[in-house]
Amino acid sequence: MSTANIASQSPAAQSAGSSEPIIEARKLEKFYTQPDGTRIQVISATDLAVYPGKIIALLGPSGCGKSTLLRMLTGLSPSSAGDVYWHGQPVRGESPNVSIVFQSFALFPWLTVLENVEAPLEARGMPTIERHKRALRIIDAVGLDGFESAYPKELSGGMKQRVGVARALVVEPEVLFMDEPFSALDVLTAETLRGELLELWLEHKIPTRAIFIVTHNIEEAVVLADRIIVLGRNPAHIHADFTVTIPYPRDRKTPEFIALVDDIYRVLTSPDDRNLLTTTVGGHPGKIAAHKPIMLPHTRPGGMAGLLEILVDLGGRIDLHRLADELSLEVDALLPTVDTAALLGLLRVEEGDAIITPEGQEFARADIQARKAIFRKTALANVPLLRQMEQSLKAKADRTLSDEFFRDLLDEHFSEDESRRQLETAIQWGRYAELFDYDAATGKLTLTEV
Amino acid sequence: MSLTAAAPPSTTPIPPTQRRPAGSRWSFSFLIDIIIFLFIFAAIYGVYAIGRSWLGPVQAQAEISQDPRILPLYAFYSLVRMGVAYVLSLLFALAYGYIAANSRRAEILMVPLLDILQSIPVLSFLPGVMLAMVAIFPHSQIGVELGSILLIFTGQVWNIAFSFYSSLKTQPRELKEAAKIYRFSGWQRFVELDLPFSTIGLVWNSMMSVAGGWFFLMACEMFVLGSRDFRLPGLGSFLQTAASRGDTRAILWGLAAMIGVIVLLDQLIWRPVIVWADKFKFEQVESASQTQSTLLSLIGRASIVIRLYRLLFSPLINWITLSLAVGARRAAATFAAPKQKKPRTLLGYFIAVLALAGLAVALYHAALELAQLHPEDYGYLLRSAAYTFLRVNAALLLGALWTIPVGVYIGSHPRFSRIAQPLAQMAASIPATALFPVILLFLIRLRGGIEIAAMLLMLLGTQWYILFNVIAGAMAIPTDLKEVSHIFGFGSWDRWRYLILPGIFPYLVTGMVTASGGAWNASIVAEYFHFQGRIVSAPGLGSTIASASDSGRFDILLASTLIMATVVVLINRLLWRRLYRLASTRFKLEA
Structure with a gap:
């Protein structure tokens, strides 16, 4: 596992010391095998252990495989290789005593709050009276008293997620999994719910022994977690592992807090990690296609211009964390745009700072037509896929090719969904650069005659 | 049912019609209790009358009366026929849709088959269905009745099945995962996720199907099959007899009766059902416009319905859910070694071979038949x-x-x-x-x-x-x-x-x-x-x-x-x- 040289970082497995893990993943992998035998790695072999008494946060950009990893740990989704151990015993299927709080709440809209919370107990065959008692107790604990007979659609988002938490806690899970639980809520509500969750946890109001939370919000991870695992992508792998020792309640204004957030930002934006050709850790490097193409960040060129203009205004260099703060953007929204600009050579990322390049300066000051010309030049120079597309189109007498052709090329390297997204992005960029035209109805790409 | 429950404090205001002072209108709800009791008595008598007529001897040449006074009885017969056919359709459609959505192998065959079955007109099923039913029940009217019911069934079932299938296929992923992680049994999943999620589609398609049933009722209640003339007392046969005699007065009476029945059905059944189904809308926020049904608020208020629901229906479902709960068992099985292949696959192959053989024989005979043309x-x-x-x-x-x-x-x-x-x-x-x-x-x-x-x-x-x-x-x-x-x-x-x-x-x-x-x-x-x-x-x-x-x-x-x-x-x-x-x-x- 690649680890950056950061002071506060230490292998969590050692720090946990004496106690045994509740859930442990050993060499857990996810990949798809193509008909021709090549393998598309989604998650490379990963070791991960959930220890009692800890809140673990799994942090990473969207689409990096966080949710897939969570689903493999809980047994919702089968792994391609490797095993999950529950108190040392291998598990097939769903883990024995876990719960999940979902991003979309996943409440049954036709059941009342009480019925929703009772449903998991019903599934365990618990008699009616005991079921009521237990459900009411947990409903009270999460602050939903008085809403028992309400239907979910009558509730606000925060109240809905309280029901989601109550439903998860009512079975007294040993490990509580949370899949971006607060990202569908507004900032204030999310903050309230985080506080309430911490209160339940720290004051031992719930018998849950560990919490595993998937998030793309760095501050959320630092507010909640004892340990933060940063996931790198393509394929997903553990990129860094932080142990957080700041005492609760954590104040966002303290220097330690800010320093840790900055550290994590630096790791997340460190360019040597992303688009690495040999990111396999203990995997099967031989079987992975040798020349994996650069993975395009899913952005539209328009946003990049805005970012560069702001950079120029701010003097050409800014801390990414501060930039995100100023734009009130989450890392998830900002990073792809930064990646795009970096890929095209319009800016550089150093130590968590974005620094504009001369080309970037030129781009920011240019008018629309000149911007397109710069984009065209840098895209052809830096994005092999676009170059390949242009050459293929030139090679044809009628200057026209079907999008299927390029999708087949991409399918060799990416999963089906990912190759569709890659092609969509490439077409967006190519259209902006006026390299080719695209007719969505027929799926035909035609070279733009200059 | 939920309408009478005390309105919970909520973030969205609930329309004033739904807030009712508890305990008021005592005498009114008592009156409704009585009316509902009367309906139940009438229903019991109806079952008795139907039984007597169905179990009677075959009257293939039954005379269809043209007296308007018989129309209520005929309407009742037709309604029962439609009702039974609809219930059969619903059950079949649920089973068909469930299997098609849950078995990838069956899906390949069952979905295109629906497409084809839907395009076959009702009358094409007639000879097969009728001859089979008369052969099974040669001595009682029930054979002809069942034949007619099955005909109506063939006109109603396919779109309901397709609706259920496509609802099952479009369930949101996280809801399915919630059911899985909390170890719902197949039954609990069915009553708490599958069925509620499909309710709105099922209701609309049921309405369309029943409308189609009325459309083909005349063809389904009275028909000639070779030398045999089948007639069943009902609204459809009344109308058809009137038409073939050219009796304008009887035609108009029959038409009026049919329209009356349809309007009643709409007010008494469909409208309340649509309002009730609103509860199953898969939405995160309450919509501004809500459908209203005066009847539902009446029935909802009638204490007997709620009492019946609370006393019988709800505990029954609860009891089944609890007895079928597999949570604990499945948790224990989680540690077991990789699942062993079940002998079921062998049985599956056997059934598949049998079905293919049957299909081949049928195709062979059909081909012979067609070659003679x-x-x-x-x-x-x-x-x-x-x-x-x-x-x-x-x-x-x-x-x-x-x-x-x-x-x-x-x-x-x-x-x-x-x-x-x-x-x-x-x-x-x-x-x-x-x-x-x-x-x-x-x-x-x-x-x-x-x-x-x-x-x-x-x-x-x-x-x-x-x-x-x-x-x-x-x-x-x-x-x-x-x-x-x-x-x-x-x-x-x-x-x-x-x-x-x-x-x-x-x-x-x-x-x-x-x-x-x-x-x-x-x-x-x-x-x-x-x-x-x-x-x-x-x-x-x-x-x-x-x-x-x-x-x-x-x-x-x-x-x-x-x-x-x-x-x-x-x-x-x-x-x-x-x-x-x-x-x-x-x-x-x-x-």
Whole structure:
């Protein structure tokens, strides 16, 4: 596992010391095998252990495989290789005593709050009276008293997620999994719910022994977690592992807090990690296609211009964390745009700072037509896929090719969904650069005659 | 049920109609209790009467009375038939949809099969169903009754099954995962996720199916099969007898009775059911407009219904859920070694082989049957198919021509639509076949009258699908687009070309698909009719099927059914499905 040289970082497995893990993943992998035998790695072999008494946060950009990893740990989704151990015993299927709080709440809209919370107990065959008692107790604990007979659609988002938490806690899970639980809520509500969750946890109001939370919000991870695992992508792998020792309640204004957030930002934006050709850790490097193409960040060129203009205004260099703060953007929204600009050579990322390049300066000051010309030049120079597309189109007498052709090329390297997204992005960029035209109805790409 | 529960404090205000002072209106709710008790007594007597008539000896030649005073009884018989057929359809559809959605292997076969079965007209099932039922129950009326019920069933079941299947396939992933991680048993998943999630689709498709049942009721209650004449007392046979005798008074009485029953059903069953189904809408926020039913609030208030629900139904489901709970067991099994292959696969292969063998035998015999037909016969059948093709598409075109402007007008004038839409719904609920004899009375004297009548019946039976979809489409056109066309001063031609037609296109296609299938099916009753003591028929595939069934020519019946199913499936694949795809990509209005 690649680890950056950061002071506060230490292998969590050692720090946990004496106690045994509740859930442990050993060499857990996810990949798809193509008909021709090549393998598309989604998650490379990963070791991960959930220890009692800890809140673990799994942090990473969207689409990096966080949710897939969570689903493999809980047994919702089968792994391609490797095993999950529950108190040392291998598990097939769903883990024995876990719960999940979902991003979309996943409440049954036709059941009342009480019925929703009772449903998991019903599934365990618990008699009616005991079921009521237990459900009411947990409903009270999460602050939903008085809403028992309400239907979910009558509730606000925060109240809905309280029901989601109550439903998860009512079975007294040993490990509580949370899949971006607060990202569908507004900032204030999310903050309230985080506080309430911490209160339940720290004051031992719930018998849950560990919490595993998937998030793309760095501050959320630092507010909640004892340990933060940063996931790198393509394929997903553990990129860094932080142990957080700041005492609760954590104040966002303290220097330690800010320093840790900055550290994590630096790791997340460190360019040597992303688009690495040999990111396999203990995997099967031989079987992975040798020349994996650069993975395009899913952005539209328009946003990049805005970012560069702001950079120029701010003097050409800014801390990414501060930039995100100023734009009130989450890392998830900002990073792809930064990646795009970096890929095209319009800016550089150093130590968590974005620094504009001369080309970037030129781009920011240019008018629309000149911007397109710069984009065209840098895209052809830096994005092999676009170059390949242009050459293929030139090679044809009628200057026209079907999008299927390029999708087949991409399918060799990416999963089906990912190759569709890659092609969509490439077409967006190519259209902006006026390299080719695209007719969505027929799926035909035609070279733009200059 | 939930309506009477004390309104919980909520973030969205609940309409004042739902807040009721508890404990008031004591005497009123007592009165409703009594009425409901009376209904239960009546129902018990009805079961007794039905049993007596069904278990009686076969009366294939039963005389159908033309006395209007018998109509309530006949209406009751027809209702029971429709009710039983509907319940059977629902159960079958649930099973079919469930299996198709949960078994990848079965899905491959079962979904296209639905497509084909849906395109086979009711009468094509008639000989097989009828002969089988009479053979099973040779000595009692129940055979003929069951045959008729199964006929109605074949007209109702397919779209319900498809609706359930597609609901199951579109369940949100996280809901499914929640059911899995909390270890719902198959049963709990079914009653708490599958069924509720599909309820709205099931309700709308049930309404369409039952409407279709009324449409084909006349054909299902009275028919000739070779030398045998089957008649079952009911509204449909009453109307058909009246028509074939040319008894105008009886026709009008029958029509009135049918309309009365349909309006009652609409008010007593469908409207409350639609309001109730609103609870199953899969939405995160409460919608502003809510449907209302006075009856539901009455029934909801009637304490007996709630008491019955709380005392019987709810504990029963609870008991089943608890006894089928597998949570603990499955948790224990989680540690087991990799699952062993079950011997079920062997049994599965055996059943598959058996089914294939049966299929081969059936195909062989069918092929023999078809080979005995002369080439001239096939020429005749293909000509008939061409006639019906022209007639169906002419009816569709006519339907589209008047429904598009009217529908767009209704849809874009909300004030007008409040009056027009209930009227149109009322008109649509009258089965066109019941009106048909009245229409024939006028048209039969004209030259080519039967041609016009056949087309008119197809039109009457299917135009509503187009109309309601166009209304919905026109209502869905975003206001800002309308404003844009206004600002730029679009002429009416440009407005239609750039705004209205593209806007309603997806809805129009949906309506036309349903209408096209419906019109092909309707051809069997539109092209062939017993009227005033003789047979009135227009050349076409529908009349060929109907007369082949009448005269017991199974070979012709088989061949013509095959041709019709092929034509309908081909049209769906080659035309409608493509338009559908276009509608869902290029003409989709994205939010």
